[in-house]
């Protein structure tokens with residue numbers, strides 16, 4: 001029971017100053033509980049992407065600490081850092097698939113951290129990984145497209161390939177940086193549904209940046225909001241009323257919905 | 260107060276220094292420009308063209324004097340619209356509605372180009388008299404008659420020499436490839452700027468590539484023919500070295516233009532840096548690399564022909580021998596052979612490159 005209540009991730013007083021002097025995160029602290037679908041909102045430039053990239057250390061935090069599954073991972077390097085990253089899946093706004101490679105190969109790259117360097121270069125992956133890749137491709141509804149070139153798929157399909165790739169890592173948490181920002185409304189919902197499925201059926205904790213509040217209300221179990229690099233809201237999506245909306249997005253903001 | 264005082268130079272410093280640098284380089288440009296105009300006008304336009312001197316005296320005082328004059332004129336005109344340096348460095352507040360083509364500094368630029376053209380005509384001794392002289396016409400007639408009556412008797416050695424040239428170029432390209440492939444990564448700024456050590460390697464690689472590339476393959480061939488003896492091997496080494504630096508440069512530019520997304524995604528999966536490069540970088544660059552490499556082979560075949568002229572072996576050397584003996588019919592056949600090779604290489608390489616786009 002204690003593991004249920006212990007947070008999977010805790011961020012404490014995180015500060016990020018970029019080399020050019022931009023202070024992108026200012027003393028951000030919050031916990032992510034196991035199994036939740038936590039959404040980060042905030043204006044463009046408020047530091048959402050920076051926050052996600054500090055967690056898997058694509059960017060180096062300046063001060064503060066990050067605890068993942070109870071271990072301090074703020075300063076680890078080399079092989080332990082790669083092992084950590086393999087436990088954290090990530091999907092991106094622009095999908096970031098490998099061009100000219102098939103869907104299957106793209107999904108298999110999720111296993112790179114546990115595949116030998118030489119065998120991965122020669123494209124030799126274990127049979128069980130291939131089976132797993134195929135079943136994940138089925139999970140995201142792309143059966144039959146295994147050998148299609150990934151860059152020839154539609155945006156929504158590419159994002160589903162990216163989800164399968166991230167799941168290939170057996171992640172305990174999935175970071176999603178505006179996963180639907182370059183998709184149309186219908187496709188956005190379809191991709192969000194897959195994330196929800198991953199969250200509810202596979203029990204993967206999700207930390208997701210989103211732009212549209214309508215999506216937030218529909219999918220988030222909890223919300224945090226950033227403004228100018230500071231955490232200014234933490235609570236349930238239903239509590240974001242008109243007042244909070246204007247605090248987060250500014251006085252003149254008007255809510256736009258996505259159906 | 261204290262924080263303001265320390266903050267000010269920090270924020271003002273870089274832009275102020277950058278502006279200073281721009282002004283200084285603009286003035287230097289003007290100075291050299293005026294010195295050039297002065298020197299060319301005096302030494303070529305005045306002494307050679309107007310006074311018609313055969314061998315005017317030269318003393319080092321002249322360029323020094325020209326620089327001094329240039330410094331004064333440049334200073335005098337720096338704050339008028341006649342400063343080309345300020346225009347190049349973007350230091351003018353220009354009227355958007357007025358065409359830049361009619362600005363005084365543009366007209367001055369035209370004048371310099373015109374001056375250079377006139378000087379060039381005299382320096383390269385363009386002489387229509389010799390071009391159409393009787394002896395000249397006879398020589399032209401002799402060589403063209405021979406070229407159009409090629410001696411097919413030497414077709415066999417010509418073909419063998421041509422094959423030697425093509426293979427030499429091919430081996431040079433293939434040997435250069437792995438070196439260029441590796442150096443291309445070291446010379447790519449986006450991969451090498453994450454730590455001071457990497458950045459040092461980047462600069463060292465760039466320096467090496469720039470030096471080797473700026474020396475012509477012909478010169479390398481001469482150097483290597485002293486080293487390993489005259490023949491195809493010297494030519495091959497020369498082409499190889501030049502190919503390494505040219506290809507590495509093209510490769511690194513390709514790497515600098517790739518999208519960061521796949522790299523970021525591969526890093527996020529916990530992949531080893533080598534795997535990140537293999538999956539995140541390589542798929543984005545293979546086709547352009549292949550295209551560059553085929554094009555390089557094409558270039559190498561032409562260069563191999565030229566290098567043959569200085570004893571690098573192959574068809575160029577054969578051409579040199581027959582030319583030395585004034586056997587113009589044989590030279591004619593070789594010229595045709597070279598034209599055919601170059602055409603075939605050019606055609607097939609562009610076809611292949613089109614098909615792998």
Ligand SMILES: Nc1ncnc2c1ncn2[C@@H]1O[C@H](COP(=O)(O)OP(=O)(O)OP(=O)(O)O)[C@@H](O)[C@H]1O
Nearest residue numbers: 018020022024042043044045046047048049050051
């Ligand atoms: N690599 C970088 N170097 C310097 N500054 C950066 C870098 N990346 C982001 N920033 C700056 O940090 C701040 C936060 O950026 P970030 O990308 O985290 O915001 P965001 O909330 O994700 O915005 P968006 O919704 O536009 O994606 C911005 O002011 C941005 O300009």
Ligand SMILES: [Mg+2]
Nearest residue numbers: 048049050177
């Ligand atoms: Mg962002």
